[in-house]
Amino acid sequence: MVLGWRRRKGNKGGKPKMELVIPNHFKCPISLDLMKDPVTLSTGITYDRESVERWFDEGNITCPVTNQVVKNFDMIPNHSLRIMIQDWCVENRQHGVERIPTPRTPITAIEVADLLMQVKASARGLDQHGCLELMHKLERWGGESERNKRCIVDNGAPVTLACAFDAFANDSVEKNVLVLEEILSALNWMFPLQMEAHKCLGSLASLSCMVWFLKHQGLSGKEKSIVALKELLSFGDEHHVEALSQMEGVNELLVEFINKRVSPTITKTSLRLVWYLVSSSSNSSDRNKLSFVELGLVSSLLEILIDSDKSLCEKALAILDSLCSIEEGRNKACGNDLTIPLLVKKILRVSSLTTDHSVSAIWKLCKFGEKDEGRTLVEALQVGAFQKLLLVLQVGCGDETKEKATELLKLLNPYRAELECIDSDYKNVKRSF
DSSP: OOOBOOEEOOSTTSOOEEOOBOOGGGBOTTTOSBOSSEEEOTTSOEEEHHHHHHHHHTTOOBOTTTOOBOSOOOOEEOHHHHHHHHHHHHHTGGGTOOOOOOOOOOOOHHHHHHHHHHHHHHHHTTOHHHHHHHHHHHHHHHHHOHHHHHHHHHTTHHHHHHHHHHHHHHHOTTTTHHHHHHHHHHHHTTOSOOHHHHHHHTSHHHHHHHHHHHHHSOHHHHHHHHHHHHHHHHTTOHHHHHHHHTSTTHHHHHHHHHHHOOOHHHHHHHHHHHHHHHHSSSTTHHHHHHHHHHTTHHHHHHHHHHSOOHHHHHHHHHHHHHHTTSHHHHHHHHTSTTHHHHHHHHTTTSOHHHHHHHHHHHHHHHHHSOSOHHHHHHHHHHTTHHHHHHHHHHHOOOHHHHHHHHHHHHHHHHHHTTOOOOOSOOSSOOSOO
16 A cells, blocks of 8 residues: 655656655554554553554553653544544545544443343353344454454453353254354454363363364364364363263364364364373373274374474374374384384474474384384384484483483494495385385
C-alpha cells in the first residue's frame, strides 16, 4: 500500500516523482504506522490501541511519549481523529490507500461474565441450540481482536467451556455433536488451560467424545480434537494417559494418522501423543509400546526419518528410542535394513536431540539386541558409526549420551580390524550394508 506524498528526483530529463506520506498526527507514536483504532490515554497522548495495549502488556506503566506514570489505564476512543484518518484514506484511494474499517468497541469483563453465565445455564439444561448461539457469539468476539480473546480467557471462559463440553458429552455425543465441536473449536485458542479446566476436559466422557471425533468427524474436527488431547496429556497427569490408552482403537488411529499424513497438524500431534503414551510412568507404558510395535510403527518411523523436517525427525527418533527399550521393539528394528544406517546418519545431522536419541537407540540395539549382536555392531561400523561417535565426544554432549557413546566405542572396537569403513553419507538406502 502506498502511503504519502514526497517529492523525489525523477529520471534524467523526466518529471520528479511524488511519494505519498502519512501525516504525522495520523501515525502512532509507538509503531509509527497509520493508526487504525486511535485511543487517548489520561496523559492526553493518542496511540493506536493495539500498540499501546502491547506496551502495557509488556509491563510498562508509563506513557511512551511523556514518560509519565499512568495511573488510569482507561483508553478513550478518539473518534474525531479516526474519522479524519478515514477521510484521508478515501481521498487517496486512487493512490492505493485502503480505508481503515471502523473498529468495534472491545468487550468488557461484565459482558463476558454475563455470556458465560448463560453458557452454564444452557449446559445445565442441555440446551444445545441455546448454547450453540452463545458459542457463535463468543467466537465472533474472539475473532475481532486479540484483546477480546485475552478478556474472554482471563474471565474464566476455559473452565466454563470445559465443564459445558463434559456436560454435553455425558448426555450424548451424536445428539450434541454440533455444540461439542463448537466448544472444542473455542477451547483450541484458549490453550494452555488451567488445572480446573483440565479436570473437566479430561473426564472419561470428554475423552471418549474427542476419540469419537477422531474416528467420525472431518479434517477440521479431527484437528481440533487431537490438539485438545495433546494439551491434556502435556499437562503430565498420568490418569489422562491411562484413560486414553485404555480406549479401544486409539493406538490404531494414531498409527493410521502417522502413515496417511492427512495434515501436518494431525501428523505431528499424533507423534506427540504416541510419545506421551509410550514414555509415561503409568502401568500402560510397556503395553502401549508393545501395541505400537505390533501395529508396525517401527517401519513407519523409519520412513519418516528418510526425508522429513527437524520437528518430525525429533519426534520419530524419540519414539523409536523408546520402542527399542522392549525386546519386541528391538527385534523389529534389527529386522529392518534401514534402521542402523538411518540412525547413524542422523547423528550430528539434525539437532542435539536427534543425536541423543540416535546414540541411545543404537546403544540399546547393540547391547540388548538379538543374540547375534555382532551383526548389528558390524553393520554400524560399516556405515561409519565409530567415526560419528568419536565426533560426538569431541563436540560435546550430555552425560548420558557421553556414557552410551563411550560404551558403544568399546563394543565396536574389537570388530574394527576386520572391517573397512565405507562412507556413511549414502543416498537411497534400500538394504543393509
